[in-house]
Amino acid sequence: MPKQRTAYRTCPLCEATCGLEIQLEDEQITAIRGDANDVFSRGYVCPKGTTLADLHNDPDRLRTPLVRRGGVLEEASWDEAFEAIEQGLMPLLEKHGRDAVAVYLGNPNVHNLGGAFYVRPLMKALRTRNMFSASTLDQMPKHVSSGFLFGNPDTIPVPDLDRTDYLLMLGANPFESNGSLCTAPDFPGRLKALRKRGGKLVVVDPRRTRTTRIADEHLFIRPGTDALLLLAMAATLFEEGLVSLDHLADSVEGLEAISEHLADWTPERVATKCGIAADRIRGLTREFAAAPSAVAYGRIGTSTTEFGTLASWAVDLLNVLTGNLDRPGGAMFPRSSLSRDPGTPGGRGFQTGRWHSRAKNLPEVRGEFPIATLVDEIETPGEGQVRALVTIAGNPVLSAPEGDRLDAAIAGLDFMVSIDIYCNETTRHADVILPALSPLERSHFDAAFSTLAVHNVSRYSPPVFEATGPDESEILARFALVAGGAGAKADPGQLDEMIVRGMFESAVGNEHSPLHGRDLDTLVASAKHRPGPERILDFLLRTGPNGDQYAEGPDAEGLSLEVLEANPHGVDLGPLEPRLPNLLSTPSGKIELAAAPIIEDLARLRVSLEAGPDEGLLLVGRRHVRSNNSWMHNIKTLVSGRNRCSMWIHPDDAERMSVANGAGAQVRSRVGEIEVVIEVTEDVMPGVVSLPHGWGHGLAGSRMKTAAAHPGVNSNRLTDGQALDLPSGTVALNAIPVSIHPL
Numbered sequence: 001m002p003k004q005r006t007a008y009r010t011c012p013l014c015e016a017t018c019g020l021e022i023q024l025e026d027e028q029i030t031a032i033r034g035d036a037n038d039v040f041s042r043g044y045v046c047p048k049g050t051t052l053a054d055l056h057n058d059p060d061r062l063r064t065p066l067v068r069r070g071g072v073l074e075e076a077s078w079d080e081a082f083e084a085i086e087q088g089l090m091p092l093l094e095k096h097g098r099d100a101v102a103v104y105l106g107n108p109n110v111h112n113l114g115g116a117f118y119v120r121p122l123m124k125a126l127r128t129r130n131m132f133s134a135s136t137l138d139q140m141p142k143h144v145s146s147g148f149l150f151g152n153p154d155t156i157p158v159p160d161l162d163r164t165d166y167l168l169m170l171g172a173n174p175f176e177s178n179g180s181l182c183t184a185p186d187f188p189g190r191l192k193a194l195r196k197r198g199g200k201l202v203v204v205d206p207r208r209t210r211t212t213r214i215a216d217e218h219l220f221i222r223p224g225t226d227a228l229l230l231l232a233m234a235a236t237l238f239e240e241g242l243v244s245l246d247h248l249a250d251s252v253e254g255l256e257a258i259s260e261h262l263a264d265w266t267p268e269r270v271a272t273k274c275g276i277a278a279d280r281i282r283g284l285t286r287e288f289a290a291a292p293s294a295v296a297y298g299r300i301g302t303s304t305t306e307f308g309t310l311a312s313w314a315v316d317l318l319n320v321l322t323g324n325l326d327r328p329g330g331a332m333f334p335r336s337s338l339s340r341d342p343g344t345p346g347g348r349g350f351q352t353g354r355w356h357s358r359a360k361n362l363p364e365v366r367g368e369f370p371i372a373t374l375v376d377e378i379e380t381p382g383e384g385q386v387r388a389l390v391t392i393a394g395n396p397v398l399s400a401p402e403g404d405r406l407d408a409a410i411a412g413l414d415f416m417v418s419i420d421i422y423c424n425e426t427t428r429h430a431d432v433i434l435p436a437l438s439p440l441e442r443s444h445f446d447a448a449f450s451t452l453a454v455h456n457v458s459r460y461s462p463p464v465f466e467a468t469g470p471d472e473s474e475i476l477a478r479f480a481l482v483a484g485g486a487g488a489k490a491d492p493g494q495l496d497e498m499i500v501r502g503m504f505e506s507a508v509g510n511e512h513s514p515l516h517g518r519d520l521d522t523l524v525a526s527a528k529h530r531p532g533p534e535r536i537l538d539f540l541l542r543t544g545p546n547g548d549q550y551a552e553g554p555d556a557e558g559l560s561l562e563v564l565e566a567n568p569h570g571v572d573l574g575p576l577e578p579r580l581p582n583l584l585s586t587p588s589g590k591i592e593l594a595a596a597p598i599i600e601d602l603a604r605l606r607v608s609l610e611a612g613p614d615e616g617l618l619l620v621g622r623r624h625v626r627s628n629n630s631w632m633h634n635i636k637t638l639v640s641g642r643n644r645c646s647m648w649i650h651p652d653d654a655e656r657m658s659v660a661n662g663a664g665a666q667v668r669s670r671v672g673e674i675e676v677v678i679e680v681t682e683d684v685m686p687g688v689v690s691l692p693h694g695w696g697h698g699l700a701g702s703r704m705k706t707a708a709a710h711p712g713v714n715s716n717r718l719t720d721g722q723a724l725d726l727p728s729g730t731v732a733l734n735a736i737p738v739s740i741h742p743l
């Protein structure tokens with residue numbers, strides 16, 4: 001009789017966090033489907049979630065450390081790999097200083113407990129200011145706008161999808177992406193439900209997408225102009241007397257200042273530049289203000305443009321001005337079971353530019369520099385030059401601007417370490433690659449995305465398979481010990497003990513903590529049986545808003561890891577609830593609408609408005625449900641079928657440029673040129689072309705055979721690293737001026 005079992009786990013691939021049901025027979029996976037009993041996803045799954053077995057079994061997935069010897073990456077033991085790091089990295093740091101090493105954190109770090117809890121100790125041990133991440137390719141503008149509005153860059157409101165009457169969505173395509181900065185498994189189903197209950201969905205996007213097709217209304221917008229559209233809407237609210245703060249009246253500061261700053265941003269002034277009629281902008285504003293509840297939500301298309309911070313800020317400005325922030329059906333603040341609730345409004349607020357980058361003098365934002373300037377830090381000689389690089393779960397050669405230039409710069413580094421599951425276009429340059437586990441060999445808890453979820457839930461998944469190597473938390477801990485000077489042989493358990501004891505210590509000493517005054521040694525001992533990230537997670541759960549506060553005895557109630565283990569489909573913590581004003585940590589304790597850096601940036605936007613509309617072609621990206629940035633292209637079932645890496649162009653433009661459907665063409669931007677395959681389609685607005693990112697595989701030395709057989713072309717060879725959203729340092733991945741030429 002074959003031995004059968006069923007395992008449950010949350011899918012770690014994207015922000016939707018679907019629950020999966022995994023059937024096994026004799027420890028071989030026979031089926032993966034959506035977990036119908038999952039408290040959040042209720043059986044929803046996309047084509048990627050079901051390929052976790054293929055990822056697990058992929059022969060190209062790294063299972064052994066690789067160390068470069070005589071120019072070639074060869075298999076090595078874990079001890080050898082850490083010795084190679086100690087010998088390669090430490091002398092460099094001694095000679096050139098700690099800033100000689102740069103760190104790049106890629107996207108999967110936020111989908112992984114190791115990344116959540118152990119990257120910080122590693123950064124502390126490395127002591128470098130050259131810290132970079134995918135955030136400046138993505139959501140940093142939202143952190144910055146939230147930081148100034150609410151006092152904390154992580155205080156990010158999400159649309160209350162399941163209760164809203166009106167959703168204005170800009171620059172997002174959840175039918176393909178499954179949602180972002182809005183964790184909502186079955187986002188498509190939730191949008192359909194919104195319409196079914198009589199609500200209205202309006203989508204603003206320069207492309208026709210699967211999301212725009214089900215919307216009540218789709219507005220094409222000239223790429224890069226969302227900030228103008230949204231500010232014209234806000235100005236209309238003031239002009240037409242539609243501002244209504246309601247329950248927020250006592251919690252808002254700077255209303256008058258903003259109304260003065262916006263006085264002349266009328267729809268009539270922005271209409272041509274946005275490509276949307278002034279009447280329609282006014283109509284949209286009135287509808288938004290009149291809806292029983294309404295919420296504006298913007299994502300990648302609003303964020304990764306030259307005015308990403310202002311657009312992200314203006315999204316919440318609309319929500320505030322119509323009284324739709326922090327109320328059901330509006331934009332609400334989720335409460336994770338790990339969150340630490342501040343007691344009263346007010347705090348130190350948010351600041352950027354506490355230090356600056358060496359080569360281009362760019363301000364730090366949340367302790368990092370723009371990824372667009374990593375290449376400058378490597379290329380520019382002098383004191384503090386970056387000579388070594390650590391990449392953790394990232395592929396910047398494909399995901400960051402000026403791919404060719406970055407690729408060459410990385411190739412010239414003195415030393416490089418990567419933690420990854422593949423030898424890809426970036427990690428092929430490493431001197432040491434440390435393989436992370438397959439997602440099915442590690443436990444999972446969505447520390448990041450439970451703070452962005454449209455419904456409060458808490459879910460934990462144990463590993464499906466026994467680990468065949470160290471967990472990423474252990475890899476990071478061991479690396480931290482090497483970087484801190486403890487040597488390659490130090491025991492990573494040591495760091496664990498320190499982290500856990502430190503957490504208990506500060507809780508016991510903190511008068512606002514439920515553990516205040518409890519006996520430290522007893523508490524530490526009670527947590528002994530769980531190693532690694534589980535122990536940290538258990539601590540955060542138990543001391544969190546739903547936790548059992550380490551109560552003992554029969555009356556003990558509340559969350560702990562044990563409770564989550566007993567509930568494999570998750571624990572439902574209810575719909576989102578209002579959290580203001582206590583959540584506000586601005587100096588005033590209010591929502592600060594008119595923070596100085598925002599007002600300053602309005603002047604920059606004004607200059608762009610006064611420059612008038614630009615006439616040339618603008619490049620935007622797009623996602624497909626079978627993709628996941630650059631790294632799922634090695635899964636055969638996800639890349640089979642027609643080539644998806646094509647350049648979309650409107651028939652009118654195709655005719656003007658003399659390029660034909662299916663033919664090759666050359667595309668040029670300020671920084672690069674590439675060859676593409678043309679796809680003529682009315683799904684993109686005139687004057688706009690679209691190419692997906694994450695392609696450009698098959699570079700010499702990478703070890704991903706399936707991806708290499710479906711290489712596509714790297715769109716980021718066209719992305720201009722100088723086109724930055726200045727307040728956040730995020731690069732404009734959309735609205736890139738290009739020209740197209742027949743081959």
Ligand SMILES: Nc1nc2c(c(=O)[nH]1)N[C@H]1C(S)=C(S)[C@@H](COP(=O)(O)OP(=O)(O)OC[C@H]3O[C@@H](n4cnc5c(=O)[nH]c(N)nc54)[C@H](O)[C@@H]3O)O[C@H]1N2
Nearest residue numbers: 106107137138393394395399419420436621629630631693
């Ligand atoms: N032109 C353009 N460029 C873009 C975008 C765009 O819209 N247009 N989008 C941007 C966005 S939003 C993002 S987030 C970035 C992403 O940028 P990156 O994070 O740099 O790129 P990914 O392709 O997500 O690479 C993830 C890497 O992590 C590895 N990996 C997967 N799982 C694990 C794990 O558990 N542990 C470890 N250690 N490694 C793992 C994968 O093998 C892969 O190498 O790309 C950005 N680039």
Ligand SMILES: Nc1nc2c(c(=O)[nH]1)N[C@H]1C(S)=C(S)[C@@H](COP(=O)(O)OP(=O)(O)OC[C@H]3O[C@@H](n4cnc5c(=O)[nH]c(N)nc54)[C@H](O)[C@@H]3O)O[C@H]1N2
Nearest residue numbers: 171173177180223224299300301623624625627628629734
């Ligand atoms: N299948 C799949 N899912 C993913 C990913 C993936 O690569 N593949 N990546 C994940 C990651 S890291 C992220 S951050 C999320 C992103 O999630 P989303 O933000 O939903 O990402 P996209 O699907 O790229 O949708 C962005 C939309 O913005 C439009 N757009 C471009 N420029 C502009 C503009 O100037 N204004 C407006 N209004 N719209 C514009 C594009 O046409 C596109 O339809 O997706 C995540 N989920």
Ligand code: SF4
Nearest residue numbers: 011014017018046049
């Ligand atoms: S939508 Fe995202 S979380 Fe859900 S199955 Fe697909 S990849 Fe996984």
Ligand SMILES: [Mo]
Nearest residue numbers: 107134137138
């Ligand atoms: Mo992202």
